[in-house]
Amino acid sequence: MANDFVSVIHPKAAKNGEEGGGKRPIPVLPVRDTVLFPHAVLPLTVGRESSIQLIQSLGEEKTILVVAQRDARQDSPQATDLFAIGTLATVHKVVKMPNQSLFVFTEGNERVRLGEFPQLTPFMTAESETIEEIEPQKTPEAEALQRNVVSQFQQIVTSSPTLSDDLQTIAINIEEPGRLADFIAASLPFLTTADKQELLETPDVSARLERINKHLAKELEVQQLRNKIQTEVQDSVQSSQRDYYLREQLKAIQKELGDVDDTQKDIAELKEKIENAGMPEEVKKDSLKELGRLSRMNPMAADYGLTRNYVEWLSVLPWGKTSSSEVDILKAKEILDEDHYGLKKVKDRILDYLSVRRLKPDMKGPILCFVGPPGVGKTSLGRSIARALDRKFSRISLGGMHDEAEIRGHRRTYIGALPGQIIQHLKRVEVKDPVFMLDEIDKLGRDFRGDPASALLETLDPEQNNTFRDNYLDQPFDLSKVLFICTANQLDTIPGPLLDRMEIIELTGYTEEEKANIAVKYLIPRQTKENGITAENIEFPIESVRLVARHYTREAGVRKLEQQIGTICRKVARRIAEGHSEKLVITPEIVHEFLGGIKVRVDTEIAERTKRAGVAVGLAWTPAGGDVLFIEANRMKGKGSFTITGQIGDVMKESMQAALTWVRSNAASLGVDEDFLKDSDLHIHVPAGAIPKDGPSAGVTMATALVSLLTDTPVHPLTAMTGEITLSGNVLPVGGIKEKFLAAKRAGVRDVILPTDCKQQVDEDLTADQVEGVRIHYASRIEDVLAVTLPKTPTEKVHDEEIREEVIHASV
Numbered sequence: 001m002a003n004d005f006v007s008v009i010h011p012k013a014a015k016n017g018e019e020g021g022g023k024r025p026i027p028v029l030p031v032r033d034t035v036l037f038p039h040a041v042l043p044l045t046v047g048r049e050s051s052i053q054l055i056q057s058l059g060e061e062k063t064i065l066v067v068a069q070r071d072a073r074q075d076s077p078q079a080t081d082l083f084a085i086g087t088l089a090t091v092h093k094v095v096k097m098p099n100q101s102l103f104v105f106t107e108g109n110e111r112v113r114l115g116e117f118p119q120l121t122p123f124m125t126a127e128s129e130t131i132e133e134i135e136p137q138k139t140p141e142a143e144a145l146q147r148n149v150v151s152q153f154q155q156i157v158t159s160s161p162t163l164s165d166d167l168q169t170i171a172i173n174i175e176e177p178g179r180l181a182d183f184i185a186a187s188l189p190f191l192t193t194a195d196k197q198e199l200l201e202t203p204d205v206s207a208r209l210e211r212i213n214k215h216l217a218k219e220l221e222v223q224q225l226r227n228k229i230q231t232e233v234q235d236s237v238q239s240s241q242r243d244y245y246l247r248e249q250l251k252a253i254q255k256e257l258g259d260v261d262d263t264q265k266d267i268a269e270l271k272e273k274i275e276n277a278g279m280p281e282e283v284k285k286d287s288l289k290e291l292g293r294l295s296r297m298n299p300m301a302a303d304y305g306l307t308r309n310y311v312e313w314l315s316v317l318p319w320g321k322t323s324s325s326e327v328d329i330l331k332a333k334e335i336l337d338e339d340h341y342g343l344k345k346v347k348d349r350i351l352d353y354l355s356v357r358r359l360k361p362d363m364k365g366p367i368l369c370f371v372g373p374p375g376v377g378k379t380s381l382g383r384s385i386a387r388a389l390d391r392k393f394s395r396i397s398l399g400g401m402h403d404e405a406e407i408r409g410h411r412r413t414y415i416g417a418l419p420g421q422i423i424q425h426l427k428r429v430e431v432k433d434p435v436f437m438l439d440e441i442d443k444l445g446r447d448f449r450g451d452p453a454s455a456l457l458e459t460l461d462p463e464q465n466n467t468f469r470d471n472y473l474d475q476p477f478d479l480s481k482v483l484f485i486c487t488a489n490q491l492d493t494i495p496g497p498l499l500d501r502m503e504i505i506e507l508t509g510y511t512e513e514e515k516a517n518i519a520v521k522y523l524i525p526r527q528t529k530e531n532g533i534t535a536e537n538i539e540f541p542i543e544s545v546r547l548v549a550r551h552y553t554r555e556a557g558v559r560k561l562e563q564q565i566g567t568i569c570r571k572v573a574r575r576i577a578e579g580h581s582e583k584l585v586i587t588p589e590i591v592h593e594f595l596g597g598i599k600v601r602v603d604t605e606i607a608e609r610t611k612r613a614g615v616a617v618g619l620a621w622t623p624a625g626g627d628v629l630f631i632e633a634n635r636m637k638g639k640g641s642f643t644i645t646g647q648i649g650d651v652m653k654e655s656m657q658a659a660l661t662w663v664r665s666n667a668a669s670l671g672v673d674e675d676f677l678k679d680s681d682l683h684i685h686v687p688a689g690a691i692p693k694d695g696p697s698a699g700v701t702m703a704t705a706l707v708s709l710l711t712d713t714p715v716h717p718l719t720a721m722t723g724e725i726t727l728s729g730n731v732l733p734v735g736g737i738k739e740k741f742l743a744a745k746r747a748g749v750r751d752v753i754l755p756t757d758c759k760q761q762v763d764e765d766l767t768a769d770q771v772e773g774v775r776i777h778y779a780s781r782i783e784d785v786l787a788v789t790l791p792k793t794p795t796e797k798v799h800d801e802e803i804r805e806e807v808i809h810a811s812v
């Protein structure tokens with residue numbers, strides 16, 4: 001019903017008895033939750049019907065008794081519901097409120113004790129009696145108490161945000177201790193009605209001051225505690241609030257200075273990018289939703305950066321941007337020929353493939369896969385295809401990739417998540433129809449982190465890849481316009497389902513002649529340019545290139561050859577820098593000088609090694625092309641054991657057993673002692689023991705090595721062979737003929753023995769140029785092999801020796 005509020009202190013109070021106290025009944029105004037003190041002014045809202053009647057009944061006489069209710073919840077209090085002590089008051093002003101209630105300003109005059117209640121309706125009246133104050137003695141203690149009360153009150157007012165500072169001034173200026181106590185009691189908002197009533201009922205001024213003093217002390221203590229708690233809470237809230245305020249201030253400053261808010265600018269830019277990215281409707285809707293979320297986020301929040309990154313990824317991807325024009329097959333052919341020497345068959349197949357794409361642009365055809373040894377031009381062919389199609393090119397290396405997430409990305413919830421390689425490369429090329437070269441698809445790993453091959457399968461499968469879903473983006477992206485080309489060194493390790501979707505194009509490696517031509521047309525011009533020299537400075541005759549290819553490299557491709565040419569070019573550059581500006585012709589002597597002594601002479605090695613009986617030269621297929629391999633047999637005193645070493649696999653061991661059995665069963669016809677195992681042990685070793693080897697194709701070589709050992713006849717020099725044998729001595733066909741043949745030719749072999757059933761492969765895969773200079777012998781039985789490999793007459797042996805000497809001598 002009312003608030004205690006003191007705004008004015010009336011210095012003069014009407015004295016009860018003279019104006020309205022004494023036995024004369026005075027209207028009683030019951031009030032809830034408040035106590036009116038003498039000399040205090042209290043505005044009261046009067047809403048109760050009886051109280052309104054009371055105020056309205058007041059004539060000239062404006063005196064009433066203001067008495068607090070014992071229980072504030074009582075709506076119609078009776079005499080017994082009121083405290084026995086109240087305040088005689090004067091009504092100064094009455095204001096009618098719109099809701100029919102009255103706003104009444106009362107001023108307390110003095111403490112009174114209520115007596116009889118002669119009237120109870122419509123409002124109560126009561127007789128009253130003034131309570132005289134008991135004034136304190138003027139002692140130093142009383143003085144000290146009064147001062148203490150004032151000082152505590154001042155402290156409370158100072159630290160309170162709701163109490164006006166004027167209260168302090170008023171308090172200092174009140175001299176009478178009784179009035180001071182009443183004034184403070186009326187001013188303190190934290191005193192309860194009971195506290196206040198108790199103070200009103202204390203006529204002894206010293207006791208009243210004591211009480212007030214205690215209340216003030218308690219309040220000060222509470223305030224101190226509150227401050228302590230507040231400081232602690234503030235400390236924790238402050239740092240985040242501080243950031244917030246600083247940022248708000250910064251914004252305000254930027255606004256004042258006319259700068260546009262960076263964050264808003266950034267968001268507007270992202271929005272523009274999303275609008276222009278050509279996204280499918282669904283993706284655009286989601287992106288704008290994310291952007292909306294971003295704009296509502298605090299830029300300093302930890303996940304602001306993450307969300308921004310995500311939106312940025314979505315906005316920069318080439319959802320609708322393509323670069324392709326129509327495929328021009330004639331131009332494509334020109335470019336392929338311009339960039340690569342030879343490779344006629346390969347180029348033809350590429351052009352066939354492109355022609356189909358031209359006629360059927362939405363072709364869901366197979367993926368091209370170039371398979372072959374390192375350095376044969378797989379990657380550079382891919383680059384040429386991109387150039388021919390006028391498309392962007394990007395190379396993704398799959399070698400050693402173990403984690404599916406590398407292809408398809410990590411989910412956004414993962415710390416440090418990013419999209420996978422496919423999406424990353426798309427961002428880089430900025431168009432949705434690039435040529436992607438997936439390098440080393442045969443070296444994909446797999447482990448507990450998942451199987452990248454299965455992710456790749458989805459990427460490459462034309463049926464599914466128009467809705468490729470990267471884990472990070474979590475939006476479908478259409479990969480069907482990307483031209484995927486894979487490369488591999490071998491087919492065996494490519495996962496089957498992937499292999500099924502690919503069109504395999506094999507590049508087998510080059511002959512010396514092809515290498516020399518590639519060098520002259522491409523590698524030398526490129527290396528001279530890269531090393532800052534010109535055709536004016538260097539002349540590289542083709543014989544010298546052949547020399548480098550033959551003796552300083554041992555490879556199917558041309559990478560090492562290019563490196564060696566690079567080395568020579570750098571030496572020439574140095575000469576020029578040192579002041580020798582005349583053109584340098586790269587003679588074999590200069591090659592020797594620049595590249596050091598001859599590094600690789602396989603022919604010499606073959607000639608040297610085959611001096612001894614029991615050594616034969618086989619041919620092997622490796623992912624790096626083909627290679628020659630030596631098989632050595634030896635015997636010593638023993639009890640007929642047969643040892644095989646050189647890190648060889650089970651299949652190879654079995655074919656060694658088969659070779660031994662065939663030799664033993666045909667000992668007589670071969671001119672070998674039938675009991676050769678009786679007092680001796682045999683040992684077969686395949687050098688380069690650290691490299692694992694397997695497969696049946698060394699069968700004929702093992703049989704030859706054994707017969708050579710047991711007949712004590714060294715094999716013909718520069719003769720190499722390949723073929724599987726059966727127990728009955730038949731020679732069966734083997735694979736990798738082209739690579740093996742080219743390896744033999746590179747090694748300087750002059751006679752190659754191949755299974756008869758491989759003749760068709762030779763005719764199909766090898767050109768006349770490639771075959772030139774090497775004699776091919778076809779064998780369908782092991783006897784045919786031995787007829788070519790082992791000399792039969794002393795003259796033949798002498799001739800072999802001469803050849804050996806010639807080859808060894810040539811290298812010195």
Ligand SMILES: Nc1ncnc2c1ncn2[C@@H]1O[C@H](COP(=O)(O)OP(=O)(O)OP(=O)(O)O)[C@@H](O)[C@H]1O
Pocket residue numbers: 339340341342343372373374375376377378379380381439487488489518522557558559562
């Ligand atoms: N027929 C060719 N004509 C011209 N240059 C060639 C030819 N073959 C290969 N090269 C050159 O040889 C270098 C090596 O080729 P590239 O990098 O394409 O080999 P790769 O087969 O992809 O090897 P890897 O399997 O190691 O990746 C390139 O500089 C390439 O231009």
